[in-house]
Amino acid sequence: MLDRAVRVGMIGCGTQANVHFAGIKALGADQATVAAVCDLDEARLDAAGQLWPQARAAQDYQDLLAPGDLDLVVVATMPNTHQAISLASLDAGACVLCEKPFMMNVAQAEAVLAKAAQTGLQVQLGTNMRYMPSSRYLHDLVQGGTIGAPVFAKAWGCHHDPPVWGPHYHRATSGGGVLASTLVHTLDLAMWVGGSPNPLTVSAATRRLFPGKRGAKVAGAIHAHYDAEDLISALVRFDNGAFYALEGNWCSERTDFHSFELTTTRATVTGAPLAVSVDVAGQIVDQTPQLDGDDWFHSVHTQDAALIAQLRAGDPWDLQDARQLLNLQKVVDACYESARTGREVVL
Numbered sequence: 203m204l205d206r207a208v209r210v211g212m213i214g215c216g217t218q219a220n221v222h223f224a225g226i227k228a229l230g231a232d233q234a235t236v237a238a239v240c241d242l243d244e245a246r247l248d249a250a251g252q253l254w255p256q257a258r259a260a261q262d263y264q265d266l267l268a269p270g271d272l273d274l275v276v277v278a279t280m281p282n283t284h285q286a287i288s289l290a291s292l293d294a295g296a297c298v299l300c301e302k303p304f305m306m307n308v309a310q311a312e313a314v315l316a317k318a319a320q321t322g323l324q325v326q327l328g329t330n331m332r333y334m335p336s337s338r339y340l341h342d343l344v345q346g347g348t349i350g351a352p353v354f355a356k357a358w359g360c361h362h363d364p365p366v367w368g369p370h371y372h373r374a375t376s377g378g379g380v381l382a383s384t385l386v387h388t389l390d391l392a393m394w395v396g397g398s399p400n401p402l403t404v405s406a407a408t409r410r411l412f413p414g415k416r417g418a419k420v421a422g423a424i425h426a427h428y429d430a431e432d433l434i435s436a437l438v439r440f441d442n443g444a445f446y447a448l449e450g451n452w453c454s455e456r457t458d459f460h461s462f463e464l465t466t467t468r469a470t471v472t473g474a475p476l477a478v479s480v481d482v483a484g485q486i487v488d489q490t491p492q493l494d495g496d497d498w499f500h501s502v503h504t505q506d507a508a509l510i511a512q513l514r515a516g517d518p519w520d521l522q523d524a525r526q527l528l529n530l531q532k533v534v535d536a537c538y539e540s541a542r543t544g545r546e547v548v549l
């Protein structure tokens with residue numbers, strides 16, 4: 203329980219950090235304030251300092267993590283630094299909201315989750331799609347049991363073009379390409395809505411279409427570092443008998459970029475656009491509710507607001523637990539291992 207504003211540290215002040223900044227500002231200074239900002243890049247650090255003039259600023263995050271000073275650290279750097287910054291933040295007594303993808307591999311994820319358990323602090327991942335109204339609706343509908351048991355899901359994460367505003371295409375920095383950076387959102391969502399089963403086996407294949415596709419649109423300097431997959435297909439089997447087919451594609455012609463479709467024993471539900479079709483005595487009945495507010499940025503702000511409100515109230519972050527975080531990382535790791543070896547991975 204906190205009877206003052208939550209003190210937030212933002213490590214990494216790039217594209218996604220600015221989405222968080224807007225969400226935190228909108229809460230008002232009595233709820234949360236950014237008390238520390240950090241970026242290696244001086245111009246980005248200056249811009250963050252102008253937004254939050256009272257915040258301490260540094261290029262080295264270690265200089266900002268005085269024990270007990272921050273309640274929450276948002277890790278908004280690229281994934282190659284997520285583990286070190288998360289561990290240091292937990293050591294300094296702050297809870298961690300880490301941007302996706304979580305870590306570079308399962309071993310890193312286990313170390314961070316072990317540190318969280320040891321310190322009694324909380325860690326959550328920036329899988330903001332869970333905070334869309336349609337996601338919560340479908341989660342509660344499926345878990346309510348009235349539309350049968352989950353059997354099969356398709357989850358996809360696509361873009362027309364690779365996201366080259368940051369080094370998301372450079373594996374050593376990003377931990378992977380379209381799977382780690384894009385598909386991970388709807389994979390997480392489909393697993394959560396489907397009851398968070400444990401993955402059993404994973405078979406995946408990946409390719410890189412760039413620069414054959416979209417290469418001509420991208421600045422020359424990026425070509426030298428673009429080594430991640432921009433196309434993936436995978437099949438995942440879970441311990442509740444469900445199986446999921448995944449597709450990620452950064453050179454896609456699709457217009458429904460991020461979504462999933464879940465088939466249960468009685469219904470089919472779709473994330474975006476929201477749709478619910480239920481078998482009622484042999485008839486397919488459209489039971490899609492009218493819901494607003496599935497905006498992407500709004501869901502990031504809703505996540506920030508929820509976590510900050512829970513910290514102030516002394517309530518646990520209840521939308522994601524350590525097992526779910528680890529299972530997501532296991533599926534991501536296993537996809538890459540399967541693609542590399544050409545074999546199914548048994549978890």
Ligand SMILES: NC(=O)c1ccc[n+]([C@@H]2O[C@H](COP(=O)([O-])OP(=O)(O)OC[C@H]3O[C@@H](n4cnc5c(N)ncnc54)[C@H](O)[C@@H]3O)[C@@H](O)[C@H]2O)c1
Pocket residue numbers: 213214215216217218219240241242243246261262263277278279280281283301302303328329330367368369383502
């Ligand atoms: N949830 C979402 O919708 C969403 C959207 C975009 C990005 N992301 C995630 O957010 C993270 C950041 O992505 P981005 O697009 O903002 O990248 P970005 O390159 O725009 O910003 C990252 C910033 O981190 C800084 N940085 C890197 N290493 C650092 C270090 N050791 N110490 C301090 N600063 C450091 C960089 O200088 C850069 O300014 C990634 O994990 C990405 O996958 C999430």
